[in-house]
Amino acid sequence: MTSLVYDLHSHTTASDGVLTPDELIKRARHRGVNVLAVTDHDTTSGLSDAQKSATSHGITLVHGIELSVTWQKNHVHIVGLNINASSDRLKTRLAAVQEIRQERAQEMAQRLEKVGINNALAGAREFSLNNNITRTHFARYIVSIGKARTMSEVFKRYLVPGKPGYVSVDWIPMDEAVELIQSVGGCAVVAHPARYKMTNTKMKKLLAVFADVGGAGIEVINSGSTREVIENNISLANQFGLAASIGSDFHSPDNKFVDLGRFPPLPDNVTPIWEGWDEM
Numbered sequence: 232m233t234s235l236v237y238d239l240h241s242h243t244t245a246s247d248g249v250l251t252p253d254e255l256i257k258r259a260r261h262r263g264v265n266v267l268a269v270t271d272h273d274t275t276s277g278l279s280d281a282q283k284s285a286t287s288h289g290i291t292l293v294h295g296i297e298l299s300v301t302w303q304k305n306h307v308h309i310v311g312l313n314i315n316a317s318s319d320r321l322k323t324r325l326a327a328v329q330e331i332r333q334e335r336a337q338e339m340a341q342r343l344e345k346v347g348i349n350n351a352l353a354g355a356r357e358f359s360l361n362n363n364i365t366r367t368h369f370a371r372y373i374v375s376i377g378k379a380r381t382m383s384e385v386f387k388r389y390l391v392p393g394k395p396g397y398v399s400v401d402w403i404p405m406d407e408a409v410e411l412i413q414s415v416g417g418c419a420v421v422a423h424p425a426r427y428k429m430t431n432t433k434m435k436k437l438l439a440v441f442a443d444v445g446g447a448g449i450e451v452i453n454s455g456s457t458r459e460v461i462e463n464n465i466s467l468a469n470q471f472g473l474a475a476s477i478g479s480d481f482h483s484p485d486n487k488f489v490d491l492g493r494f495p496p497l498p499d500n501v502t503p504i505w506e507g508w509d510e511m
């Protein structure tokens with residue numbers, strides 16, 4: 232029996248993480264994670280540096296991505312694990328999503344200007360080393376100029392639906408995202424199901440469609456998941472025949488509650504997403 236520590240959801244400076252791929256891999260090793268998936272938002276550009284570092288530090292890197300997806304006007308995140316990032320089809324699709332991100336960022340900055348937050352586009356870009364602009368980069372800028380004290384305060388006041396800096400866009404449709412991930416050899420996993428503020432009924436509808444179009448798994452444990460959430464996720468996984476994934480969703484060492492490998496082990500009443508992966 233091997234007892235590897237898996238963390239299948241994390242971010243680098245290629246999206247809205249603050250550690251470079253190399254720094255992230257070193258932290259994974261320090262934290263006792265054996266198998267780490269790097270799953271940056273809508274980009275695979277951190278994977279080659281992460282692979283070099285993983286090889287030299289004895290970490291098994293799972294090549295991943297976290298796709299921004301729209302399903303029935305809801306925005307959800309679908310993680311792809313074990314993807315072939317060199318696929319031209321994937322690159323073309325991601326380039327289109329990056330265009331949407333750039334246009335959205337311009338619109339967000341214009342709206343923020345109207346509520347007294349100036350230079351937000353340039354400011355967010357300063358925080359985005361890879362020019363892959365997310366709301367997180369706007370949030371870091373807004374905190375840095377003292378317009379809010381914490382990240383969660385910025386989101387609440389400015390960056391969620393109904394607030395001045397929120398701009399809704401159409402991301403990749405869910406069925407297309409699942410098919411795209413599969414077409415590049417990956418398996419599709421619904422990220423952090425408890426974070427969407429969906430009713431259980433709606434989540435079940437989503438999972439029925441997701442499983443039907445070929446979705447493989449669902450994250451049942453993230454950093455900070457409560458026991459109730461974990462139990463509910465496990466029951467959803469089993470109900471829809473989905474495998475279970477676990478991942479911290481690590482972004483930054485500043486958040487003490489979210490860290491690589493910081494979550495309980497997977498209970499044995501679910502099928503791990505890594506069952507059947509090559510022995511690592």
Ligand code: AMP
Pocket residue numbers: 247272299364365366367382383386387482
């Ligand atoms: P985007 O993909 O540009 O819409 O940005 C989404 C990212 O914002 C997520 O991946 C999180 O990293 C971050 N985020 C969303 N809500 C919050 C929040 N309440 N507090 C801190 N970060 C958040």
Ligand code: MN
Pocket residue numbers: 242247272365367482
């Ligand atoms: Mn993020």
Ligand code: MN
Pocket residue numbers: 297308422423
């Ligand atoms: Mn996410």
Ligand code: MN
Pocket residue numbers: 240241242297480
């Ligand atoms: Mn994430």
